Amino acid sequence: MFRQAKRRTAGRRNFEQTKASLLYQSGVSGTATYASRTSFYTVPPLEEITLEEFEQWAIDRLKVLIEIESCVARSKPFREIEATLRPLLLKYLPLSPEASLNAATILQERKKDHYLHFILRLVFCRTEDLRKKFVKNETILFRIRFSLMTPREQIQFKDAYSSKLPWNYITNEEKMDMFDELYASTGSTIRNALLAESSAGAGDSTQISSDQLKLHIRNTENFIKLPFEKVPHLISSRLVLVRAGHAYVPSSLQLNLLAVEFSDDLSACLLRTFQSLPRLEEDDRLLPVLNNLSHNFSSCEYDASSIDPALASDINASSITQDTITQHYPLCALHLQRSLVANSHLKYQGRQQLGLFLKGIGLSVDEALKFWAHQFTKGATTMTMEKFNKEYKYNIRHLYGLEGARINYKPWDCATILSKPRPGKGESHGCPYRDLPVDSLVSNLNEMGIHDQQDINVVVDDVSSREYTVACTRVFELTHKKQLATAKVAEDGMHISHPNLYFDRSRQLERADTKVGA
Ligand code: SF4
DSSP states (O other): OOBBBSOOOOOOSSSSSOOHHHHHHHOOOHHHHHHHSOOOSSSOSSSOOHHHHHHHHOOOHHHHHHHHHHHHTTTHHHHHHHHHHHHHHHHHSSSOGGGGGGGGHHHHHHHHHHHHHHHHHHHHHHSSSHHHHHHHHHHHHHHHHHHOOHHHHHHHHHHHHHTOOOOOOOOOOHHHHHHHHHHHHHHHHHHHHHHHHHHHHHHSSOOOHHHHHHHHHHHOEEEEEEEEGGGGHHTTTTTSSEEEEEEEEEEHHHHHHHHHHHHHHHHHHHHHHHHHHHHHHTTTTTTHHHHHHGGGGGGOOOOGGGGGGGGTTTOOGGGGGSHHHHHHHHHHHHHHHHHHHHHHHHHOOHHHHHHHHHHHTTTHHHHHHHHHHHHHHHOOOOOOOOHHHHHTHHHHHHHHTTTTTTTOOOOOOHHHHSSSSSOOTTTOOHHHHHSSSSHHHHHHHHHHTOHHHHHHHHHHHHHHHHHHHHHHHHHHHHHHHHHHHOOOOOOSOOOOOOOOHHHHHHHHHHHHHHHHHH
């Protein structure tokens, strides 16, 4: 399934040439190989891909799963998660309908989706916790994709997996025979589904009378008949009719059925993958890549080079101490800079963290030297310029790759910050959501403009569940409520996994808001 870019690995191939592999290699069209654009991922991929593709594709899917994880942690309803995910899916995991593109592109999209699902199975099968997380997020992804398909595609999907799904749609005669029972058992479920649909589509929910509901069931609703043991959760919630060993489920609940099937199947497959892992771990090419990917579950790399330098033209030694700029800082950078300004000093880890953050927002090396020199030598401090130049100038230039090994260091992401030792006495580095005592965190939240006790409680709850980046993302949403309501959702999703991402998003929203107001 994988190969290195330059060296062919025929001698190390792990899979036998099965009928399925011959199918993939025969160049059949996308529609023949992948019958539907949403999948139950029943057959593992068997063609070779490069190690670079292996890693890059997995990162693309990881970005989507991280966003889902973050949305769920912030208790977003399904419709909102779907709206947040749409642009992300288009960017990283497009799965176009058959009529929209040529067969080769469709095959490539579906192949990528297929391969990277299985790559991430390898990454997330290792512990119970990771397996649960993966199943939960993949199931949500499945639900979103299914609901994005047209009704015709949904039928095609069910046909493609008919052997897997023990379903039968009842005939109209059967439906009319037991109409009263069906109405009594499932009427409220169908009503709720219709109300949810109407509030998502029209922006308001209307009432549905009993007569309207009966008419809908009679003329439109289909019922799926399946063995009752397949849907214990629906039976215990009294959402379906049970008769003679069969459950009758309204088709408005079919996505729930599919999702249960998908997650049960995936949980079982992940366990099997976990049991096969020891054999895979003999492969010295994959192990580092898999380790790196599982580390990255909480943070996808932030690309500092993608920032337009023109947008950083107002960043200089004096502007970065003004509210107009610091209002866009995440709490970690704010806390560090406040500590520097108050004490005219920052210890090593703090200098690294803040220095790289400032470099990431566009502060040039000359302006950085001006800023640090001023802060270290100002006020009642005893430090002279000479001492600063002797002891700290090298350190600042080093961050910019101008000294020592001349490495162009990147700003730290949240995972790196959280992996460093916690700040000791007199230190201010780290993530304040993890490192500040609750009362101090709350007063910082107040200073950021968050006063509602309920809002503060949810942030503190995230912190006590050790979901620091979720707490930070929530704070971002609370402090940018107005702009987020008018602007489009950020193309790369909302989850904050990097302090510079927080800064960039905040500035983008401000610019968008200014344009709207102009
Ligand atoms: Fe900074 Fe990340 Fe912590 Fe937010 S979650 S304060 S960006 S380290």
